[in-house]
Amino acid sequence: MKRVLALTLAILLFIVFAMAFAKIPFGEKMSNYPDYYNPIENQTSNMSLPQHYLTYGKNDTGATNMVTAVVVDYRGFDTLGEVTVLFLASTGVGSLMYVEDKVKRKVRRSNAVVETGSKLLFGFIILFGAYIFIHGHLTPGGGFPGGAVIASSFLLLYLAYPKFHAEHKKLNVSESLAGLTFVIVGLLGLIIAGYFLYNFLPFGLPTYLFSAGVIPVIYVAIGVKVGSELTGIVDAMMGVRE
Amino acid sequence: MIRPVLLIAFPLFFAFLSPIIGLWSKKWVRYLIIFATALNATLAGLLLLEVFQHPVFDIIGGFQPPLGIVLMVGPLGAIIAFIINLVAFIISIYNLKVEKEPIVRYSMLYLLLVMGSTGMVLTGDLFNLFVFLEVTSIASYSLAAYNKDKKGFLGAMKYVIIGSIGSTFVLLGITLIYSELRTLNMLDIAARIGTMDPYVKIIAFTSLFLGFGVEAEMFPLNTWVPDVYDGAPNPISAAFASLPAKAGIFALARVIFTMFSFTNFLWFVVIMGLLTVFFGELIAYTQKNLKRMLAYSSIGQMGMIIMGLGIGTTLAVEGAFYQMIAHALGKALLFIAAGFLIYAAKSDKIEDMKGMARNPLVGIPLLIGALSIMGMPPFAGFYGKFFILMGGFSEGYYAIIALFLAASIVEVAYYARFIKIVFEKGNRVIRPDAATYIPLILLAILIVLIGVYPKPILAVLQHVSAFITGGA
Numbered sequence: 001m002k003r004v005l006a007l008t009l010a011i012l013l014f015i016v017f018a019m020a021f022a023k024i025p026f027g028e029k030m031s032n033y034p035d036y037y038n039p040i041e042n043q044t045s046n047m048s049l050p051q052h053y054l055t056y057g058k059n060d061t062g063a064t065n066m067v068t069a070v071v072v073d074y075r076g077f078d079t080l081g082e083v084t085v086l087f088l089a090s091t092g093v094g095s096l097m098y099v100e101d102k103v104k105r106k107v108r109r110s111n112a113v114v115e116t117g118s119k120l121l122f123g124f125i126i127l128f129g130a131y132i133f134i135h136g137h138l139t140p141g142g143g144f145p146g147g148a149v150i151a152s153s154f155l156l157l158y159l160a161y162p163k164f165h166a167e168h169k170k171l172n173v174s175e176s177l178a179g180l181t182f183v184i185v186g187l188l189g190l191i192i193a194g195y196f197l198y199n200f201l202p203f204g205l206p207t208y209l210f211s212a213g214v215i216p217v218i219y220v221a222i223g224v225k226v227g228s229e230l231t232g233i234v235d236a237m238m239g240v241r242e
Numbered sequence: 243m244i245r246p247v248l249l250i251a252f253p254l255f256f257a258f259l260s261p262i263i264g265l266w267s268k269k270w271v272r273y274l275i276i277f278a279t280a281l282n283a284t285l286a287g288l289l290l291l292e293v294f295q296h297p298v299f300d301i302i303g304g305f306q307p308p309l310g311i312v313l314m315v316g317p318l319g320a321i322i323a324f325i326i327n328l329v330a331f332i333i334s335i336y337n338l339k340v341e342k343e344p345i346v347r348y349s350m351l352y353l354l355l356v357m358g359s360t361g362m363v364l365t366g367d368l369f370n371l372f373v374f375l376e377v378t379s380i381a382s383y384s385l386a387a388y389n390k391d392k393k394g395f396l397g398a399m400k401y402v403i404i405g406s407i408g409s410t411f412v413l414l415g416i417t418l419i420y421s422e423l424r425t426l427n428m429l430d431i432a433a434r435i436g437t438m439d440p441y442v443k444i445i446a447f448t449s450l451f452l453g454f455g456v457e458a459e460m461f462p463l464n465t466w467v468p469d470v471y472d473g474a475p476n477p478i479s480a481a482f483a484s485l486p487a488k489a490g491i492f493a494l495a496r497v498i499f500t501m502f503s504f505t506n507f508l509w510f511v512v513i514m515g516l517l518t519v520f521f522g523e524l525i526a527y528t529q530k531n532l533k534r535m536l537a538y539s540s541i542g543q544m545g546m547i548i549m550g551l552g553i554g555t556t557l558a559v560e561g562a563f564y565q566m567i568a569h570a571l572g573k574a575l576l577f578i579a580a581g582f583l584i585y586a587a588k589s590d591k592i593e594d595m596k597g598m599a600r601n602p603l604v605g606i607p608l609l610i611g612a613l614s615i616m617g618m619p620p621f622a623g624f625y626g627k628f629f630i631l632m633g634g635f636s637e638g639y640y641a642i643i644a645l646f647l648a649a650s651i652v653e654v655a656y657y658a659r660f661i662k663i664v665f666e667k668g669n670r671v672i673r674p675d676a677a678t679y680i681p682l683i684l685l686a687i688l689i690v691l692i693g694v695y696p697k698p699i700l701a702v703l704q705h706v707s708a709f710i711t712g713g714a
Contacts, residue, residue, distance in 0.1 A: 016445060017414065017445065019441065019445075020418055020441060020442045020445040020446075021418075023439045023441060023442050024418070024421045024422060024442065033424045034423060034424055034434065034437065036308050036309075036424065036425050036430060037308075037425075037430050037433050037434060038306055038307060038308070038430075039307060039308075039427060039429030039430055039433065040299055040301075040306065040307060040312070041306065048424050049308060049309065049424050049425055050424060052309060053309075060305070060309075073303060073305075074303065074305055074309055074310050075310065075311055075369070076302070076303055077302045077303065077310075077311045077370060078311065078369060078370055078373050080254070081361070081370070081373035081374060081376070081377055082373060082376075084254065084257075084354060084357075084358075084377050085373070085376050085377055085380055087257075087258075087354075088351065088354055088377065088380045088381050088384065089380060091347050091350055091351055091384065092347075092351065092380065092381075092383065092384025093384075094344070094347055095344050095347035095348065095351065095384055095388060096384060096387055096388075096390065098343060098344045098347070169265060172261040172262075172264075172265075173261070173262060173265070175261070176258050176259065176260075176261045176262050177262075179254075179257075179258035180255065180258045180259060183251055183254050183255045183258060184255075186251060187251055187255075189303070189304075190245065190247070190251075193304060194304075195301055195302065195303055195304035196245070196247040196251060196300070196302050196303070197302055197303045198303055198304045199303070199304070
């Protein structure tokens with residue numbers, strides 16, 4: 001009975017939402033989109049929001065990667081929130097996995113191939129992760145995937161050396177400093193230009209490494225933060241081993 | 243001039259700072275949290291004075307909306323933000339009672355819960371609202387399970403499941419709106435909501451309504467409430483009733499009035515509100531466990547607020563906002579008192595608490611809080627219920643008013659029973675310590691003050707008519 005009810009509800013929900021999505025054209029011409037309206041200046045623009053991003057994005061933000069322009073600059077405040085969400089997740093896992101008297105778990109050594117391989121790869125993976133977030137404003141990628149790549153290099157170490165332990169204090173400090181960098185960049189924008197998270201550094205030449213103002217700074221902070229947070233989550237989940 | 247964004251930036255700054263301070267001294271992290279919430283409450287108070295004339299828009303990143311994100315604070319948003327931060331400050335004093343490790347992480351989670359709830363109230367961007375909803379709910383999940391016992395895990399697990407479904411619905415609603423209007427700014431959406439396909443519009447509204455209904459403890463999405471309130475640490479139960487719940491209901495009001503510009507009677511909302519009221523009050527009457535009783539009572543009160551919003555006349559919505567303020571103060575007080583009673587009786591059953599509230603430092607605030615929640619004059623809770631009733635009455639919804647009154651009588655019955663037991667002559671009386679009675683007394687003073695001298699609140703609530711017609 002319960003299953004039938006659940007199934008009926010699921011099918012009903014599917015139909016209701018499918019009918020709504022059926023009324024929305026996908027992949028239509030961008031010029032068909034409705035023009036946006038600025039509620040503060042009380043004026044209607046002559047183009048739609050996505051069109052504005054694609055047309056003026058480079059001028060507005062200095063970033064070549066339009067996804068980055070939207071994520072870090074136009075909607076940077078949301079990204080600050082998302083960073084906080086990840087921070088919360090890692091803090092929450094840390095607080096729930098916290099045990100006063102630690103039970104040590106016995107573990108076996110892994111084999112020589114994994115140990116040697118991970119030693120070789122560790123540095124390269126970190127390098128690749130750093131490349132992804134440092135070039136976030138130029139090429140696909142950014143702070144979140146870059147940080148995840150860095151965390152995966154630590155995950156490799158955990159797999160290869162069962163007794164390996166990343167130092168919690170150092171992780172916490174790098175996490176906090178990266179978060180503080182983001183907030184301080186935002187507050188500096190407020191002080192210098194009157195807007196929180198204002199892009200106050202010179203834009204430079206687009207497509208070059210030192211361009212797009214504060215975007216690379218924020219992305220490096222996010223990369224470090226995501227990397228240390230995900231490593232912290234992995235570490236908390238692994239528990240104490242012997 | 244106070245920038246609304248500071249109310250979000252400062253708590254974030256302190257939350258990111260606290261692990262570093264925690265390396266040096268754990269005690270100072272606790273004081274830092276008290277300082278941060280006090281600072282926030284002060285800023286919110288100053289902001290309230292500022293927005294009285296006209297709403298404040300804080301453009302983030304220097305991009306005009308809807309290109310970038312904008313915070314939109316009117317008088318109503320400012321007063322809810324002020325109450326949230328004020329109660330958060332008072333509860334942060336009570337937080338000193340929490341002994342369980344890891345206390346640094348606890349403090350950070352608490353501060354971010356406050357930040358998320360404040361952000362939900364201040365933001366003027368639909369997707370930003372979703373981000374703050376996520377911040378609030380993820381902080382809530384970890385805090386709900388902080389005791390790490392069976393009750394805590396059960397509650398938190400239920401909350402995670404229902405909360406994630408709720409967030410998914412919010413996201414679906416946002417997707418539908420964005421795919422039709424290509425904008426995320428609330429006022430921009432409001433200006434062009436008429437051009438949406440009617441079916442898509444209704445589905446989008448329902449999705450958002452159900453999604454925020456989880457935080458607003460609306461029936462039938464509130465099965466997590468009793469377990470979470472019961473299993474969470476005492477300060478967190480108090481905080482849940484006054485921070486995320488109020489932010490969720492304000493988000494609901496934003497969806498109904500600011501974005502979708504519904505001005506007339508909303509059957510759907512009123513019926514959901516009524517069901518919530520009855521579900522909460524009737525089950526609360528049968529409860530023997532104190533925190534569960536308060537949790538169900540909280541559901542009932544939230545239902546009354548939802549009803550007030552649904553009736554949609556100026557008077558009823560004024561009542562709903564008054565009720566939000568009164569409930570935030572009253573429930574926080576009762577949960578703190580409940581924490582003390584449970585500690586004193588070493589049991590969470592009401593029948594074991596005979597005479598435990600006979601110490602005046604606990605007893606008098608407890609009495610004030612309970613009377614205010616019951617809706618007795620001259621306490622804060624009276625005006626809220628009265629306005630909702632009058633709002634319904636003037637429009638001639640007699641059946642709804644009768645049901646509302648019946649639920650209120652049930653509420654009076656179980657609170658009276660509870661008061662009788664805790665003031666009965668019983669065993670020895672335990673004296674509370676300063677971290678318990680200072681918050682209790684502060685909240686009681688506020689409740690009496692608002693009840694006896696409601697003029698400032700009523701002056702703010704005058705802006706309700708502008709809010710209903712789609713203002714900030």
